[in-house]
Amino acid sequence: MKNRKIALCALLTALAMILSYLESLVPLSFAVPGIKLGLANAAVIFALFSLNGKYAFLISLIRVFLVSVLFGSVMTLAYSFAGAVLSLAVMLLLKKTGAFGPVGISVAGAVSHNAGQILAAVLLLETGSLVFYLPVLLISGCIAGSLIGIVSGIIISRMKNIV
Amino acid sequence: MKKTLSEKLKNDILLISVLLAVSLILLAAVKLLSPAGGTVLVRINGERSESLPLGTDCEKLIETAEGSNLLVIKDGKASIEDADCPDRICVHAGEISRKGESITCLPHKLTVTIEGEAPAGFDAVSN
Numbered sequence: 001m002k003n004r005k006i007a008l009c010a011l012l013t014a015l016a017m018i019l020s021y022l023e024s025l026v027p028l029s030f031a032v033p034g035i036k037l038g039l040a041n042a043a044v045i046f047a048l049f050s051l052n053g054k055y056a057f058l059i060s061l062i063r064v065f066l067v068s069v070l071f072g073s074v075m076t077l078a079y080s081f082a083g084a085v086l087s088l089a090v091m092l093l094l095k096k097t098g099a100f101g102p103v104g105i106s107v108a109g110a111v112s113h114n115a116g117q118i119l120a121a122v123l124l125l126e127t128g129s130l131v132f133y134l135p136v137l138l139i140s141g142c143i144a145g146s147l148i149g150i151v152s153g154i155i156i157s158r159m160k161n162i163v
Numbered sequence: 164m165k166k167t168l169s170e171k172l173k174n175d176i177l178l179i180s181v182l183l184a185v186s187l188i189l190l191a192a193v194k195l196l197s198p199a200g201g202t203v204l205v206r207i208n209g210e211r212s213e214s215l216p217l218g219t220d221c222e223k224l225i226e227t228a229e230g231s232n233l234l235v236i237k238d239g240k241a242s243i244e245d246a247d248c249p250d251r252i253c254v255h256a257g258e259i260s261r262k263g264e265s266i267t268c269l270p271h272k273l274t275v276t277i278e279g280e281a282p283a284g285f286d287a288v289s290n
Contacts, residue, residue, distance in 0.1 A: 101168065104175030111182055132193055132263055138186030142179055149175070 016043035086116030106149030200277030
Protein backbone atom coordinates (compact mmCIF):
# COMPACT_ATOMS: atom_id res chain seq x y z
CA MET A 1 0.00 0.00 0.00
CA LYS A 2 2.77 2.37 0.92
CA ASN A 3 4.75 1.67 -2.25
CA ARG A 4 1.63 2.33 -4.26
CA LYS A 5 1.23 5.71 -2.61
CA ILE A 6 4.86 6.63 -3.16
CA ALA A 7 4.56 5.71 -6.84
CA LEU A 8 1.39 7.76 -7.18
CA CYS A 9 3.09 10.64 -5.39
CA ALA A 10 5.99 10.55 -7.89
CA LEU A 11 3.55 10.34 -10.78
CA LEU A 12 1.65 13.39 -9.54
CA THR A 13 4.88 15.34 -9.02
CA ALA A 14 5.90 14.59 -12.60
CA LEU A 15 2.43 15.60 -13.80
CA ALA A 16 2.56 18.85 -11.82
CA MET A 17 5.96 19.64 -13.35
CA ILE A 18 4.73 19.03 -16.90
CA LEU A 19 1.65 21.16 -16.23
CA SER A 20 3.85 24.02 -14.92
CA TYR A 21 6.03 23.74 -17.99
CA LEU A 22 3.05 23.69 -20.35
CA GLU A 23 1.67 26.75 -18.62
CA SER A 24 4.94 28.64 -18.97
CA LEU A 25 4.70 28.11 -22.75
CA VAL A 26 1.39 29.99 -22.90
CA PRO A 27 1.92 33.25 -21.04
CA LEU A 28 -1.35 34.75 -19.82
CA SER A 29 -0.05 38.23 -19.17
CA PHE A 30 -2.72 40.88 -19.38
CA ALA A 31 -2.37 44.20 -17.59
CA VAL A 32 -0.84 42.68 -14.46
CA PRO A 33 2.04 40.22 -14.12
CA GLY A 34 1.29 37.09 -12.12
CA ILE A 35 -2.05 36.20 -13.68
CA LYS A 36 -2.03 32.51 -14.43
CA LEU A 37 -4.19 29.44 -14.58
CA GLY A 38 -2.29 27.38 -12.00
CA LEU A 39 -2.69 24.06 -13.80
CA ALA A 40 -0.19 22.37 -11.49
CA ASN A 41 -2.49 23.02 -8.56
CA ALA A 42 -4.89 20.42 -10.01
CA ALA A 43 -2.33 17.70 -9.20
CA VAL A 44 -1.85 19.09 -5.68
CA ILE A 45 -5.59 19.26 -5.00
CA PHE A 46 -6.00 15.74 -6.33
CA ALA A 47 -3.33 14.58 -3.87
CA LEU A 48 -4.95 16.53 -1.05
CA PHE A 49 -8.27 14.75 -1.55
CA SER A 50 -7.18 11.32 -2.78
CA LEU A 51 -4.02 10.85 -0.69
CA ASN A 52 -3.48 13.21 2.23
CA GLY A 53 -2.06 16.58 3.21
CA LYS A 54 1.46 15.32 3.72
CA TYR A 55 1.69 14.01 0.16
CA ALA A 56 0.12 17.18 -1.27
CA PHE A 57 2.72 19.23 0.61
CA LEU A 58 5.60 17.11 -0.71
CA ILE A 59 4.33 17.12 -4.29
CA SER A 60 3.93 20.89 -4.32
CA LEU A 61 7.30 21.71 -2.77
CA ILE A 62 9.24 19.24 -4.92
CA ARG A 63 7.45 20.57 -7.99
CA VAL A 64 8.30 24.18 -7.13
CA PHE A 65 11.92 23.31 -6.45
CA LEU A 66 12.42 21.26 -9.63
CA VAL A 67 10.59 23.67 -11.92
CA SER A 68 12.55 26.66 -10.60
CA VAL A 69 15.85 24.83 -10.95
CA LEU A 70 15.06 23.56 -14.45
CA PHE A 71 13.20 26.46 -16.04
CA GLY A 72 13.59 29.43 -13.71
CA SER A 73 16.12 31.18 -11.52
CA VAL A 74 16.90 31.68 -7.84
CA MET A 75 14.49 34.61 -7.81
CA THR A 76 11.60 32.57 -9.21
CA LEU A 77 12.40 29.96 -6.58
CA ALA A 78 11.91 32.51 -3.80
CA TYR A 79 8.63 33.82 -5.22
CA SER A 80 7.29 30.40 -5.99
CA PHE A 81 8.18 29.03 -2.55
CA ALA A 82 6.46 31.93 -0.82
CA GLY A 83 3.36 31.41 -2.93
CA ALA A 84 3.35 27.64 -2.67
CA VAL A 85 3.92 27.46 1.11
CA LEU A 86 1.20 29.99 1.92
CA SER A 87 -1.17 28.38 -0.56
CA LEU A 88 -0.56 24.90 0.88
CA ALA A 89 -1.01 26.08 4.46
CA VAL A 90 -4.36 27.67 3.61
CA MET A 91 -5.53 24.67 1.59
CA LEU A 92 -4.56 22.19 4.34
CA LEU A 93 -6.34 24.30 6.94
CA LEU A 94 -9.52 24.56 4.88
CA LYS A 95 -9.41 20.85 4.08
CA LYS A 96 -9.16 20.10 7.82
CA THR A 97 -12.38 22.00 8.53
CA GLY A 98 -14.18 19.61 6.17
CA ALA A 99 -16.54 22.37 5.16
CA PHE A 100 -15.25 22.98 1.66
CA GLY A 101 -15.14 21.05 -1.60
CA PRO A 102 -12.33 21.08 -4.19
CA VAL A 103 -13.60 24.30 -5.79
CA GLY A 104 -13.46 26.33 -2.56
CA ILE A 105 -10.09 24.90 -1.60
CA SER A 106 -8.70 25.52 -5.08
CA VAL A 107 -9.86 29.15 -5.03
CA ALA A 108 -8.42 29.72 -1.56
CA GLY A 109 -5.17 28.13 -2.71
CA ALA A 110 -4.98 30.25 -5.87
CA VAL A 111 -5.70 33.49 -4.05
CA SER A 112 -3.23 32.80 -1.25
CA HIS A 113 -0.61 31.78 -3.82
CA ASN A 114 -0.94 35.19 -5.46
CA ALA A 115 -0.91 36.94 -2.08
CA GLY A 116 2.22 35.04 -1.02
CA GLN A 117 4.04 35.97 -4.22
CA ILE A 118 3.11 39.64 -3.93
CA LEU A 119 4.26 39.61 -0.31
CA ALA A 120 7.59 38.04 -1.30
CA ALA A 121 8.01 40.57 -4.12
CA VAL A 122 7.23 43.49 -1.81
CA LEU A 123 9.80 42.24 0.71
CA LEU A 124 12.49 41.40 -1.85
CA LEU A 125 12.11 44.43 -4.11
CA GLU A 126 11.12 46.76 -1.28
CA THR A 127 8.42 48.36 -3.39
CA GLY A 128 5.12 48.72 -1.60
CA SER A 129 3.40 49.83 -4.80
CA LEU A 130 3.20 46.19 -5.91
CA VAL A 131 0.27 45.87 -3.51
CA PHE A 132 -1.76 47.62 -6.22
CA TYR A 133 -1.67 44.36 -8.16
CA LEU A 134 -3.35 42.45 -5.35
CA PRO A 135 -7.04 43.20 -6.06
CA VAL A 136 -6.71 42.25 -9.72
CA LEU A 137 -4.78 39.12 -8.78
CA LEU A 138 -7.47 38.20 -6.22
CA ILE A 139 -10.11 38.36 -8.94
CA SER A 140 -8.02 36.39 -11.43
CA GLY A 141 -7.24 33.89 -8.65
CA CYS A 142 -10.96 33.39 -8.00
CA ILE A 143 -11.64 32.70 -11.68
CA ALA A 144 -8.60 30.48 -12.30
CA GLY A 145 -9.06 28.71 -8.95
CA SER A 146 -12.71 27.93 -9.72
CA LEU A 147 -11.84 26.43 -13.10
CA ILE A 148 -9.02 24.30 -11.68
CA GLY A 149 -11.24 23.31 -8.74
CA ILE A 150 -14.05 22.15 -11.01
CA VAL A 151 -11.63 20.11 -13.13
CA SER A 152 -9.99 18.65 -10.02
CA GLY A 153 -13.38 17.74 -8.56
CA ILE A 154 -14.29 15.81 -11.71
CA ILE A 155 -10.93 13.99 -11.72
CA ILE A 156 -11.19 13.15 -8.00
CA SER A 157 -14.62 11.58 -8.36
CA ARG A 158 -13.62 9.68 -11.54
CA MET A 159 -10.45 8.31 -9.93
CA LYS A 160 -12.09 7.28 -6.66
CA ASN A 161 -12.09 3.57 -7.45
CA ILE A 162 -8.56 3.49 -8.80
CA VAL A 163 -6.62 5.22 -6.01
CA MET B 164 -18.94 15.53 11.00
CA LYS B 165 -18.75 15.14 7.27
CA LYS B 166 -20.70 17.61 5.22
CA THR B 167 -22.64 16.51 2.16
CA LEU B 168 -21.51 17.48 -1.31
CA SER B 169 -24.14 20.18 -1.84
CA GLU B 170 -23.39 21.74 1.55
CA LYS B 171 -19.73 21.90 0.59
CA LEU B 172 -20.60 23.43 -2.75
CA LYS B 173 -22.68 26.05 -0.95
CA ASN B 174 -19.69 26.87 1.28
CA ASP B 175 -17.43 27.00 -1.78
CA ILE B 176 -19.71 29.50 -3.49
CA LEU B 177 -19.94 31.54 -0.29
CA LEU B 178 -16.14 31.60 -0.01
CA ILE B 179 -15.74 32.72 -3.63
CA SER B 180 -18.39 35.42 -3.19
CA VAL B 181 -16.68 36.78 -0.08
CA LEU B 182 -13.27 36.79 -1.82
CA LEU B 183 -14.70 38.53 -4.89
CA ALA B 184 -16.45 41.11 -2.70
CA VAL B 185 -13.23 41.78 -0.77
CA SER B 186 -11.21 42.15 -3.97
CA LEU B 187 -13.77 44.52 -5.49
CA ILE B 188 -13.70 46.65 -2.32
CA LEU B 189 -9.89 46.64 -2.40
CA LEU B 190 -9.93 47.55 -6.09
CA ALA B 191 -12.25 50.48 -5.39
CA ALA B 192 -10.15 51.54 -2.38
CA VAL B 193 -6.94 51.46 -4.42
CA LYS B 194 -8.56 53.50 -7.20
CA LEU B 195 -10.02 56.07 -4.82
CA LEU B 196 -7.48 56.37 -2.03
CA SER B 197 -4.16 56.14 -3.82
CA PRO B 198 -2.73 59.63 -4.35
CA ALA B 199 -2.84 61.11 -7.82
CA GLY B 200 0.58 61.13 -9.41
CA GLY B 201 2.43 64.11 -10.82
CA THR B 202 4.91 62.89 -13.36
CA VAL B 203 4.97 60.30 -16.07
CA LEU B 204 8.28 58.48 -16.10
CA VAL B 205 9.26 56.57 -19.21
CA ARG B 206 11.93 53.91 -18.91
CA ILE B 207 13.47 52.05 -21.83
CA ASN B 208 15.41 48.94 -20.93
CA GLY B 209 15.27 50.03 -17.29
CA GLU B 210 16.89 53.41 -17.97
CA ARG B 211 15.05 56.69 -17.54
CA SER B 212 14.44 58.16 -20.94
CA GLU B 213 11.70 60.70 -20.41
CA SER B 214 9.93 62.48 -17.57
CA LEU B 215 6.74 64.35 -18.45
CA PRO B 216 4.29 66.28 -16.28
CA LEU B 217 0.92 64.57 -15.94
CA GLY B 218 -0.81 67.95 -15.84
CA THR B 219 0.09 68.99 -19.39
CA ASP B 220 -1.63 67.33 -22.31
CA CYS B 221 0.78 66.01 -24.90
CA GLU B 222 1.41 63.30 -27.45
CA LYS B 223 4.82 61.77 -27.82
CA LEU B 224 6.11 59.04 -30.05
CA ILE B 225 8.64 57.04 -28.08
CA GLU B 226 11.21 55.27 -30.23
CA THR B 227 12.93 52.25 -28.76
CA ALA B 228 15.42 49.92 -30.37
CA GLU B 229 12.62 47.41 -30.89
CA GLY B 230 9.86 49.71 -32.11
CA SER B 231 7.77 52.69 -31.18
CA ASN B 232 4.92 53.48 -28.79
CA LEU B 233 2.65 56.52 -28.90
CA LEU B 234 2.32 57.95 -25.38
CA VAL B 235 -0.65 60.26 -24.88
CA ILE B 236 -1.21 62.41 -21.78
CA LYS B 237 -4.69 63.87 -21.63
CA ASP B 238 -6.78 65.24 -18.74
CA GLY B 239 -4.25 64.06 -16.17
CA LYS B 240 -4.19 60.49 -17.49
CA ALA B 241 -1.47 58.72 -19.42
CA SER B 242 -1.98 55.91 -21.90
CA ILE B 243 -0.30 54.21 -24.81
CA GLU B 244 -2.60 54.90 -27.75
CA ASP B 245 -0.69 53.05 -30.41
CA ALA B 246 2.27 50.71 -30.68
CA ASP B 247 3.86 48.44 -33.24
CA CYS B 248 4.65 45.65 -30.77
CA PRO B 249 3.15 42.24 -31.59
CA ASP B 250 0.92 41.78 -28.53
CA ARG B 251 -0.19 45.41 -27.98
CA ILE B 252 -0.77 44.64 -24.29
CA CYS B 253 0.43 48.19 -23.51
CA VAL B 254 -2.35 49.67 -25.66
CA HIS B 255 -4.97 47.48 -23.99
CA ALA B 256 -3.67 48.40 -20.53
CA GLY B 257 -5.71 51.61 -20.69
CA GLU B 258 -5.21 54.84 -18.79
CA ILE B 259 -3.11 55.35 -15.66
CA SER B 260 -3.08 58.34 -13.36
CA ARG B 261 -2.39 57.17 -9.80
CA LYS B 262 1.00 57.04 -8.15
CA GLY B 263 2.62 53.64 -8.63
CA GLU B 264 0.48 52.60 -11.57
CA SER B 265 2.36 51.51 -14.65
CA ILE B 266 2.05 50.31 -18.22
CA THR B 267 4.59 47.82 -19.49
CA CYS B 268 5.47 46.95 -23.06
CA LEU B 269 7.62 43.86 -22.74
CA PRO B 270 8.54 43.47 -26.44
CA HIS B 271 9.95 47.03 -26.50
CA LYS B 272 11.38 46.84 -22.94
CA LEU B 273 9.42 49.98 -22.16
CA THR B 274 7.69 50.95 -18.94
CA VAL B 275 5.58 54.01 -18.25
CA THR B 276 5.17 54.72 -14.54
CA ILE B 277 3.34 57.39 -12.61
CA GLU B 278 5.61 58.93 -9.99
CA GLY B 279 5.16 61.16 -6.97
CA GLU B 280 3.06 64.22 -6.39
CA ALA B 281 2.95 67.08 -8.85
CA PRO B 282 6.47 68.50 -8.72
CA ALA B 283 5.40 72.15 -9.14
CA GLY B 284 7.01 73.64 -6.01
CA PHE B 285 10.08 71.50 -6.23
CA ASP B 286 10.65 72.43 -9.86
CA ALA B 287 10.33 76.14 -9.13
CA VAL B 288 13.13 75.82 -6.62
CA SER B 289 15.37 73.54 -8.63
CA ASN B 290 14.97 75.66 -11.76
